[in-house]
Amino acid sequence: MKHQIIVAGKPALAYAKTGTAEYLKRLKRYGSYDLKHIKDGSSEDVSQRLLEGSEGTLRIVMDERGESLNTAQLTKKINAWEMRGVKRASYLIGASDGHTEELRQQADLVWALSPLTLQHELALVVLLEQLYRIATIQRGEPYHR
Numbered sequence: 001m002k003h004q005i006i007v008a009g010k011p012a013l014a015y016a017k018t019g020t021a022e023y024l025k026r027l028k029r030y031g032s033y034d035l036k037h038i039k040d041g042s043s044e045d046v047s048q049r050l051l052e053g054s055e056g057t058l059r060i061v062m063d064e065r066g067e068s069l070n071t072a073q074l075t076k077k078i079n080a081w082e083m084r085g086v087k088r089a090s091y092l093i094g095a096s097d098g099h100t101e102e103l104r105q106q107a108d109l110v111w112a113l114s115p116l117t118l119q120h121e122l123a124l125v126v127l128l129e130q131l132y133r134i135a136t137i138q139r140g141e142p143y144h145r
């Protein structure tokens with residue numbers, strides 16, 4: 001399965017840029033993980049861009065109100081999607097005002113990394129670390145303990 005991560009707004013925080021670059025570099029060994037930044041704006045505009053950008057893919061909407069899953073549960077879900085023949089998944093990170101209800105309704109999964117509201121670039125780094133962790137679990141490598 002190919003993974004694309006779409007984030008609203010340009011990268012601005014130095015620590016997040018470093019973390020993002022580190023996990024994207026690590027993920028290269030494991031498959032296709034593409035990061036796209038889209039223009040920031042109102043919740044409605046950003047959600048519309050996220051909807052369009054993820055057209056035809058499995059949609060995972062990142063949102064603190066979503067389902068709380070541990071890493072093993074997420075790994076199982078990704079394995080099941082791959083078994084079902086899903087070719088592309090999109091992980092959608094919103095802007096300061098969050099996602100519209102319409103976008104949440106169009107999601108295959110609304111996933112909360114935690115019940116805390118995270119700055120969107122920090123949410124991106126946590127998401128990438130989890131995707132890396134899941135990729136190592138799928139390969140049977142010892143990163144996850």
Ligand SMILES: C[S@@+](CC[C@H](N)C(=O)[O-])C[C@H]1O[C@@H](n2cnc3c(N)ncnc32)[C@H](O)[C@@H]1O
Nearest residue numbers: 062063064093094098112113114117118120123
């Ligand atoms: C600053 S947050 C937006 C908060 C906004 N007040 C809301 O109601 O959603 C920006 C984006 O970061 C992501 N995000 C923040 N915290 C998250 C969490 N705990 N789990 C998953 N995604 C999160 C979401 O995609 C969110 O749209």
